[in-house]
Amino acid sequence: MTSMGKTRRMMSVGLTGAALALTLAVPARAGATPTAPTGADTAATGAPTGWRLTPTGTDARFRGLAAVDRSTAWAAGSRGTVLRTTDGGRSWRNVSPPGADGLEFRDVEAFDARRAVVLAIGEGEASRVLRTEDGGATWTESFRNTDPRAFYDCMTFFDPRHGLAMSDPVDGKYRILSTRDGGRSWRVLPSAGMPDALPGEAGFAASGQCLVSAGSRDVWLATGGAATARVLHSADRGLTWKATVSPIPAGDPARGVFGLAFRDRTHGLAVGGDYRKDQPSPRAAAVTGDGGRNWRPSAVPPPAYRSGVAWLPYGKAAALAVGPTGTDLTTDGGRTWRTVDTGSYDTVDCTRDGTCWASGEQGRIAVAGRAAWPTHGGHH
Numbered sequence: 443m444t445s446m447g448k449t450r451r452m453m454s455v456g457l458t459g460a461a462l463a464l465t466l467a468v469p470a471r472a473g474a475t476p477t478a479p480t481g482a483d484t485a486a487t488g489a490p491t492g493w494r495l496t497p498t499g500t501d502a503r504f505r506g507l508a509a510v511d512r513s514t515a516w517a518a519g520s521r522g523t524v525l526r527t528t529d530g531g532r533s534w535r536n537v538s539p540p541g542a543d544g545l546e547f548r549d550v551e552a553f554d555a556r557r558a559v560v561l562a563i564g565e566g567e568a569s570r571v572l573r574t575e576d577g578g579a580t581w582t583e584s585f586r587n588t589d590p591r592a593f594y595d596c597m598t599f600f601d602p603r604h605g606l607a608m609s610d611p612v613d614g615k616y617r618i619l620s621t622r623d624g625g626r627s628w629r630v631l632p633s634a635g636m637p638d639a640l641p642g643e644a645g646f647a648a649s650g651q652c653l654v655s656a657g658s659r660d661v662w663l664a665t666g667g668a669a670t671a672r673v674l675h676s677a678d679r680g681l682t683w684k685a686t687v688s689p690i691p692a693g694d695p696a697r698g699v700f701g702l703a704f705r706d707r708t709h710g711l712a713v714g715g716d717y718r719k720d721q722p723s724p725r726a727a728a729v730t731g732d733g734g735r736n737w738r739p740s741a742v743p744p745p746a747y748r749s750g751v752a753w754l755p756y757g758k759a760a761a762l763a764v765g766p767t768g769t770d771l772t773t774d775g776g777r778t779w780r781t782v783d784t785g786s787y788d789t790v791d792c793t794r795d796g797t798c799w800a801s802g803e804q805g806r807i808a809v810a811g812r813a814a815w816p817t818h819g820g821h822h
């Protein structure tokens with residue numbers, strides 16, 4: 443492994459590293475008062491925000507989030523922490539796998555209140571997949587990476603049985619892991635249909651959204667770090683891929699596409715930028731209407747780096763983007779964005795019943811109902 447590759451992958455592990463190096467205190471019991479201040483959660487206008495912070499009782503950072511419905515959600519984060527709620531966020535149960543304190547969970551995919559799969563990231567054996575069928579009471583490790591060159595970043599499922607996980611390039615190509623039995627077993631797919639990676643290119647394990655799917659076969663992979671930021675698309679569950687350049691700036695290990703969201707197999711959003719706090723993030727969002735074959739920059743993008751994005755489940759033109767400095771709303775399919783909240787979040791997920799969830803640093807997990815966002819009318 444080159445020193446550049448090593449640096450790039452460690453950056454992927456330590457995104458905004460200071461925030462990940464929070465106190466090593468043992469998480470409190472679920473239901474305790476949240477450690478995150480609530481005063482920051484005010485909209486740019488000074489009005490109350492759409493997000494309602496929930497009491498998680500931990501200061502772990504949650505970059506993995508899976509919203510099932512208005513009652514049930516899962517969050518996965520630092521220090522091997524996994525939380526689950528079944529009462530709309532009024533209380534959270536700590537269902538972390540035993541002995542996982544040294545793992546960094548960055549993605550979780552949940553099918554209901556009992557079945558979930560979590561991805562731990564890192565070089566070599568730090569990359570693992572664990573699954574539960576009993577709401578987190580017990581966990582089974584179903585994959586442990588044994589290739590020191592691989593570094594898994596994100597995971598997605600097409601349905602409760604078929605799913606994929608992606609690793610940063612190995613031998614010059616992204617590595618794709620596949621399951622056909624709900625995450626019980628995994629196999630590495632052949633790389634013949636994968637385009638060559640660009641020099642310095644990799645994925646960002648920032649929000650669990652660098653690999654996303656829509657429908658039964660389509661999947662997209664987001665990249666950064668190279669001269670250009672690309673989005674790769676597969677229409678056959680990861681066997682063959684085509685790469686497209688995005689307008690989101692790259693050219694640095696800290697810049698590129700961090701998160702993707704597709705509301706169907708043609709309409710997609712990309713968000714990203716530069717995750718360093720002291721660096722600007724122009725053109726931090728892009729939109730596609732043809733399944734990712736072409737991307738165009740948002741006319742009015744979010745004002746700063748954004749790592750997570752999700753379509754609102756009602757209508758066809760509204761979506762939320764989140765990052766450490768706020769939440770932005772689009773009501774015109776991603777062409778223009780406006781800030782509606784200034785709280786810090788890393789990822790966002792919405793359910794078919796109209797509920798959205800967001801999670802991030804210092805144990806922050808928030809929920810918002812269907813009426814939370816002003817989705818009528820264009821950009822102010």
